[in-house]
Every structure is written in C-alpha cells, then in structure tokens.
Amino acid sequence: MPLLMLFSGIRNALTKDELGLEILQISLPTTLALAADPIASLIDTAFIGHIGPVELAAVGVSIAIFNQVSKITIIPLVSVTTSLVAEEDAAGEAQTQQSEKEMLIKASSLNLHIEDCIEQADYEFSSATYIDKVAKLEHDKSYIPSASSAIVIGSVLGVLQTLLIIFTAKPLLNYMGLDSNSPMLKPAQQYLTLRSFGAPAVIISMATQGVFRGIKDTKTPLYATIVGDLTNIILDPIFMFILRLGVSGAAITHIISQYLISLMLLWSLTKQVILLPPSIRDFQFGKILKNGFLLLVKVASVTFCVTLSASLAARQGSTTMAAFQICLQIWMATSLLADGLAVAGQAIIASAFAKGDYRKVMLSAARVLQLGLILGLVLSIIVFSLLPFGCRLFTNDNNVLQLISIGIPYVAATQPINALAFVFDGVNYGASDFTYSAYSMVMVALMTIFSLYMLSSSLGFTGIWIALSIYMTLRIFAGLWRIGTVSGPWSFLKENYAPLQ
Template identity: 65%
Template sequence: MVNVCKADELGVEIVHIALPTLLALVADPAASLIDTAFVGHIGPVELAAVGISIAVFNQVSKIAIFPLVSITTSFVAEEDTTEPLSTKEQVYEEFENANSVNKEMEVLKPLVDSMPSSITNDSREMVKLEHVRRRIPSASSALVIGSVLGVIQTLFLIFAANPILNYMGVDSNSPMLRPARQYLTLRSLGAPAVLLSLAMQGVFRGFKDTKTPLYATIVGDTVNIILDPILMFVLHMGITGAAIAHVISQYLISLILLWRLNKQVDLLTPGIKDLRIGQFLKNGGMLLVRVIAATFCVTLAASLAARQGSTSMAAFQVCLQIWLAASLLADGLAVAGQAILASAFARKDHSKVVATASRVLQMALVLGIVLSVILTVVLKFASRLFTDDINVLHLISLGIPFIAVTQPVNALAFVFDGVNYGASDFAYSAYSMVLVALVSILCLFLLSSSHGFVGIWVALTIFMSLRTVVGFWRIGTGTGPWSFLRE
C-alpha cells in the first residue's frame, strides 16, 4: 500500500487516464440521478415506471456495450502499440494531401529524414502528429458493429416493450405499465447513438485519450440537464420530456466524438478484409455471456423489487442509481489499468504488467474506503432530494448501509475486470461470471422471498463479493496470461 499515492511515472500515467474517465463516468450517472430527482417529484408511480424502464434499457444496452467497449479498448491499444511506424513515403503522402502541405513539409521533412529506421515505442508516439490520421482497423470495425447493434436494439425495444415489461413484473393492470412503456419506447430511439458513442469511447481509451470522451459527455449531459425541466415542467411533457432530453443528449455526444475521431483516424481506409469483425465476434461472444450473466442479476433484483410494488421499486431505483454511480467511479481505474496492461502485454513487458496491476488494485481499495465513508455521512441527509414519499424514504434508509459498506468490494470487483480485459483474458471473465451469477441468482430468490427489500440488497452484496474473489483467484493462482508469475 506504500506505493498507492506515489507520483512516479506509472502513477502519473494511471491518473492521466483514470481521472478524465472517472469524471466522464460520474457525469452520466449524475445526469441520471438528476433525471430521477425530477421524475420523483412527479410521483412515486412515475419514478417506479422510469426506474423499471431504465433497468430494461440498461440490461439490453449492456449486452452490447460492455463487450464492444472492452474489446475495442484492448484491440486498439494493442494495434497502436505494435503497429509499425509509417514509412517516410507514407508520412509525406499524408502531408501532400493536406491544404497547408508546403509550410508543414518545410518544417517536418528534416525531422522525418532524421528518424532512425528503428524507433522506440515512446518516440513513435511523439511522431504521431495530430494531422497524420492513424490507420487502426479495430476503430472502423467497432463503429460498424456499434451502429448495427444500435439499430437492432432500437427495433427490439420498440416492438417488444410490452412483453419485456410484463416479464419485469409490470402487468397489464399495473399503473406503471403505460408510463414505463412510453419512456422505454422513446428512450430506445437513442440506442444507436449510445452504442456508437461508446464504441468511439473505446477507441479513444485504446489511445489512452480519455479527455475527449469527457468533454463530449459533459456537453451532452449538460444539455440533458438543461432540457429536463424545460420539457418536463415548462412544456408539461412529464416523463416524455425526460426521455426526449436524454435522446437528444446522446446524439450530441455521438456527433462530437465522431467529429474528433475522424480527425485522428482514417475510418474509411480499411477494406472488408482489414476489418477485425471475426475477432470482435469471437471475443465479443465471450464477453456477451459474461455481461448477460452480470446484468441479469441486477435486472432480476429490479424485477423482484417491482413485484413487491411501486413503493419498493421506487426505493430500489434510487438506491441502485446511487450504488452504481458511486461504484462506477472505480471504472476510471479499470480503464487505465486495461489500456496500460494491453500495451504492456503486447510488448511482453511483464514488469510493467505486475506494477500496473498492483497499483490500480491498491488505488481501488483506497477509493472504495473513501467512498464508503462519504456515502455513510451524506446519504443520511440526501434521501429527500429524490422523493417526499415517507414509505419510499423508509425503504431507502434500509438500503443505505448496503450502498455504503459495499464500496471497497465493488471498487475491487470493477478494477479486476479491467485488469483481466487488459490481459485479454476474456474466456475466464465469461466462465467465472456465469458461476458467480448462478450462485447470486439463487441468493436473490431465497433472500428476497424471506427478507424482502433488505434480502435483495444482501444478495447483491454477495454478488459483488464473489466477483472480487474470482478476480483475485486468476492472478493469485498464476494461471492463464498470468502464468509468467510462476516462472
């Protein structure tokens, strides 16, 4: 633990990647929390309806998002590390196609001519100038797959809204059905933008550039927050306005990222044969299994809460949003670990692999402890920001201890995911999560039936604890990509 705050080269690199990612990840749940607060003042039924709709949307989205983003980050980081430097002729050709080629060539030609035939990785990074667009086939592959999956998700949610909501416990007699269907259908129109923007975030993460996604997310979420009260209360659109505001913000984020990415990467260069569709689908299939298993547990928990009534679902929605918003802060460290580890594994730099994994896990534990303390203090006074309903507030008070105490475990679980993805250990991640999910699903059914709302949160605590255990087991036993630890 002595190295956790050490400001050496590795520590600075992790912070430079993790901090913007952390802020971007905070921005989106923060916007969702503000949405929840606005909707909560319309009424508990609407709050519960939006909660169940968001749970459905997130379940379907995560099936595609996490495999796509995780694989894209690893593949792009590997390609950016191992891709040979463009030849002098290729560099000249890029500049000859630019509008201001003459002046740029006068300055840069001596530099290019003086470059040695063998250049270190660090030097190669310096020569990748902004106006020389990179050729990264994985970037184009991610955008193609993200766009297709986004359209499929929209069509699926629109045409299957009723049966999905019925499965989630919202039957035809429930007052939640109409507002839940309305919100889910409208929000599904933003699915193509969501998947496309997150695919591009995976590309930027692979380049170790997490500032660009942060700026785009802040702009989009700010627009969402501004539009919420205008559409919901000024124009009296209710939860329809909340859904429309969210969709507009997602398309804005996507357009900003596409504009920025097109300046850095030649997205049209790869032909069909150059696209890594096969590798995306193979490894994506592994992570697809993992994501389905993981998100099914959370969605099942939401479904069990909905079956207990709108009051239970409303309280669960508030607790879940806070729980995820706090826990996902560790994803900033997970992204930093994944990007650095993917590059280190590609170079077979095992010393940096060990140092990076150790450092990000130490940071995760410290972050979790800090979050636990902060949430314990803050949530006692912040619950009324989300609802005025006494019964909902009572259930929220029962969930607060679980939200706060589980933060160190949650942080380690998320960072272990990033470590395994950085090692491209997708198969282990999938199989271990299936085992964890089977145990957790059993706990959810047993504990929810015997202890109600509290039982659901006990089961979710078990779920996250098991995820941490299987993450540690892989490295601790020195198996798979970590076999070099036993040599």
C-alpha cells in the same frame, strides 16, 4: 505470492511516479466522464420523483430494462475495442519507432556521402527533405483497423436494439412485474419506447469511447459527455414541466443529449484515426465478434442478476421499487467511479502485454487494485455520511424514505467490494482473458440467482441487498483466483517473481 504482490506496498499507492501519473492521466478524465452520466440520471430521477412515486417507479423499471439491454451490447464492444486498439496502437508505435530509426540510419549514411561528394547547398536540401518526411510521419493519422470495425458493429447493434425494445417493450415490462392492472405500466412503456430511439447513438458513442481509451485519450470523451449531459439537464425541466411532456420529456431530452455526444466524438476521432480502411479485408470484425461473444456471455450473466433484483423489488410494489431504484442508482453511480481505474489498468496492461513488458503488467495491476481499494473506502464513508440527508432530493414520500434508510448501510458498506470487482474486470480485459471472465461470471451468476430468490422471499427488500453484496464479493474472488493460481495469461509469473519484486 501473486496475491501478496498485488497488495504489498499499498502505503505507496498514491506515489506520483511515472506509473502513477500515467494512471492518473487516463483514469481521472474517464472517472469524471463516467460520473457525469450517472449524475445526469440522478438529476432525471430527481425531476421525475417530483411528478409522483408511480412515475418514479415506472421510469425506474424502464431505465433498468434499457440499461441492462444496452450493457449486453455496450460492455463487450467497448471492452474488446479498448484492448484491441491499445494493442494495435502499441504495435503501430513500435513500428513507427523502428521506421524512424531506419530513416535516421539512412540519413546518417546520406549525410556522410553528401559531405564527401556534393556541395553544402545540396546537403541542406537533402536534410530538409528528410526532416519533412519525419514531420509527416509524426503527424499522420493513426491506422487502427479495430476502430472503424467497432463503429460499424456499434451502428448495426444500435439499430437492432431499437427495434428489439420497440417490439418487446410490453412483454419486458410484464416480466419485470408490471401487469395490465399496474398503474406503472403506461408511463413505463411510454418512456421505454421513446428512449429506445437513442440506442444507436448510445452504442456508437460508447464504441468511439473504447477507441479513445485504447489510444489513451480520455479527455475528449470527457468534454463530449459534459456537453451532452449539461444539455440534458438544461432541457429536462423545459420538456417535462414547461412543455408538460412529463416522463416523455425526460426520454426526449436524453435522446438529444446522446446524439450530440456521439456526433462530437466521431468528429474528434476523424482528426486522429483513419476510419476508412483501404479494403473490407482490413476490418477486424472477426476478432471483435469472437471476443465480444465471450464478454456477451459475461454481461448477460451480470445483466440477469441486476435485472432480476429489480424485478423482485418491483413485485413487492411501487414503494419498494421506488426505494430500490434510488438506492441502485446511487450504488451504481458511486461504484462506477472505479471504472476509471479499470480503464487505465486495461489500456496500460494491454499495451504492456503487446510489448512483452511483464514487469509493467504486474506493477500496473497491483497499483490500480490498490487505488481501487482506497477509492472504495473513501466512497463508503461519503455515501454513509451524505445519503441519509441527500435521499430527500429524490422523493418526499415517507414510506419510500423509510425503505431507503434500510438500504443505506448496504449501499455504503459494499463500495470497497464494488470498486475491487470493477478494477479486476479491467485487469482481466487488459490481459485479453475474455474466456475466463465469461465462464467465471456464469458461475457467479448462478450462485447469485439462488441467493436472490432465497433471501428476497424471506427478508424482502433487505434480502435483495444482501444478495447483491454476495454477488459483488464473488466477483472479487473470481479475479483473485485467476491471478493467485498463476494460470492463463498470468502464467508468466511462474518465471518472473524476482524481476517483479
């Protein structure tokens, strides 16, 4: 029954009702912001590809390492922050409404007393005082302890990540298959070391975005991301070709853009949220670290699968790695568009759970999953139609282009699968089902690792993409299993079938 409810009425998924508009207002700016970063990375890849296939492959390995190390800290922090902030914001909203109601009752009593006991001038003065109090209440900044807690934790994690990458860059690249004799090692190490200095800005900006997502303001992160990425695109050719810095120039421009984004977001957030709690006891370090650790287990599993696939591609040579890097960038860039729906589902579901509105929980979960499936089908058609022609923007090497043509069907066909997998993550995070998300991903990772080794050894480049397709399918199965068995936070469905229909 829960699974039937999730996909029943899919023909009405695009209806512009109240829920549909709320999802659109959150997901569209988020989708555009998420799309901006991969597009900027694709442009970076295009510029680097014109330097040479060795540099393209080298930077591909470095980007894979940096992104996967960053995801280990970013995804748990952002996901937990979004849910906690949404819950605290919903609780604060309910408290504010209750306070306003009490003030109205007191004001009403005061009005009756004034009409009976004092003159009209005194009554007007008292009414004006009450109106001023209400106006002040409405315009005060939100007090959300999880917001400041997430930023502090993000700052610490950013510094630790920078130090980790600086001191382990060469061993990490060796693990990825770049030994001392590889021509890719020097440019890869140079790019990765420089890029690591942007880690604090990346993590702080993403933690701040988690706060904005929790309060359902996704437009501000969009504006900041667009400004930062445009700066990156403009500076890329200047640093890489005019100043002749090559791959180092690409890393420097990326660092500049990330610090610009983080500063813009922090400045905007100070206007909406109180970032300095009254005392250290008001910080929510415990909640964030506890749930963050669970998601750390999940993200580590995801990271290992993707990093292993890149490592297996790198071991097959620079040509295979270059082709894999281009396909992977497009695979992730298009698939991450579904994260906009995942964020919308997470924020709305977390808020609905906090208010005990289980009907909205299920309706929201069903709607974002249906929209995710539709989005995936559209992306599949677009990728299959345009990628055969667009891949020449990234490289002119015929051997690389030949391998890309082999990967195109897999990149295109898995779009609906990827979209549903990402949206299911948002649904589970909205339900604060972090424990199940962690343990289920460990099981998925174990099966994926086995598939990657077996299929890559027998089928090479094709086998890696078949294994990645299996990996995303298993993630969907894990999401369906939790809701379908009516377990965990979804146990409310046992007694709420009728109201939800």
